[in-house]
Amino acid sequence: MASFYPLQWVTAQVAGDRADVGSLTKPGAEPHDLELTPRDVATVADADLVVYLGGFQTAVDDAVDQEAGNRALDVSKSADLSLRYTPIEEGEQHSEEAGSTDPHFWLDPIRLSHVVGQVTDRLVRLDPTHAGQFRRNAADLRARLRTVDWEYRSGLAHCANPDLVTSHNAFGYLAQRYGLTQVGITGLTPDQEPKPGDLADVTAFVRAHDVRTIYYETLVSPAIAQTVAAETGANTEVLDPIEGLTKDSQGRDYLQVMRANLANLRRGQPCT
Numbered sequence: 001m002a003s004f005y006p007l008q009w010v011t012a013q014v015a016g017d018r019a020d021v022g023s024l025t026k027p028g029a030e031p032h033d034l035e036l037t038p039r040d041v042a043t044v045a046d047a048d049l050v051v052y053l054g055g056f057q058t059a060v061d062d063a064v065d066q067e068a069g070n071r072a073l074d075v076s077k078s079a080d081l082s083l084r085y086t087p088i089e090e091g092e093q094h095s096e097e098a099g100s101t102d103p104h105f106w107l108d109p110i111r112l113s114h115v116v117g118q119v120t121d122r123l124v125r126l127d128p129t130h131a132g133q134f135r136r137n138a139a140d141l142r143a144r145l146r147t148v149d150w151e152y153r154s155g156l157a158h159c160a161n162p163d164l165v166t167s168h169n170a171f172g173y174l175a176q177r178y179g180l181t182q183v184g185i186t187g188l189t190p191d192q193e194p195k196p197g198d199l200a201d202v203t204a205f206v207r208a209h210d211v212r213t214i215y216y217e218t219l220v221s222p223a224i225a226q227t228v229a230a231e232t233g234a235n236t237e238v239l240d241p242i243e244g245l246t247k248d249s250q251g252r253d254y255l256q257v258m259r260a261n262l263a264n265l266r267r268g269q270p271c272t
């Protein structure tokens with residue numbers, strides 16, 4: 001079992017046909033504030049290995065503490081969670097959460113490649129007869145992640161505007177890796193009627209920084225982003241935090257959605 005999609009994807013890539021890898025966060029569900037059913041907790045107890053990001057999902061941390069014994073693998077160390085994080089929720093920043101660790105390391109393909117070795121070591125220990133297969137799969141996966149990194153590096157090398165304006169502060173590691181500045185804007189928050197003051201703030205920022213594009217998530221209404229765009233002449237684009245895939249995602253796996261995000265970033269910033 002993995003706690004959410006990117007860890008499920010990495011583990012499945014390395015394990016190949018030697019494991020069935022599920023996700024505790026169901027497709028389309030919000031991994032932040034995940035709650036687990038008794039049945040989910042039972043899958044943690046039954047799994048040969050639980051791959052999770054310690055400190056990200058309290059319910060998973062608790063289930064692992066209680067049920068997983070020494071069958072859990074916390075990838076937070078190799079993920080290198082060095083950025084701070086300010087969640088934007090319900091129209092205001094939660095001050096008690098501001099400054100906590102930014103969990104969204106998987107949107108930086110180099111950081112994601114750093115957890116591959118840790119996952120591989122554990123699979124080798126669980127199933128030593130297939131060590132060669134796991135190591136070959138891991139080498140292939142790292143090569144594919146390096147290719148995506150190279151595509152981002154070259155694709156975002158020459159952009160007109162470095163400000164990345166998003167409704168979900170998920171892109172800090174990506175922005176840091178590729179020379180962009182993430183600007184999370186209160187008032188672009190999903191599932192919420194914007195307050196007039198928020199809209200004015202967003203509009204003023206977009207005008208002052210010559211922002212060409214407002215990014216919104218695949219699964220939320222683009223209404224607010226579109227309102228701001230209509231007022232300022234900016235465009236809107238989708239930027240997927242890849243926290244879970246659904247049939248509406250712009251690709252069928254991590255790599256495809258990363259490439260769709262890159263195409264949207266290149267159009268949005270815009271980059272030559």
Ligand SMILES: [Zn+2]
Nearest residue numbers: 032170241243
């Ligand atoms: Zn997130």
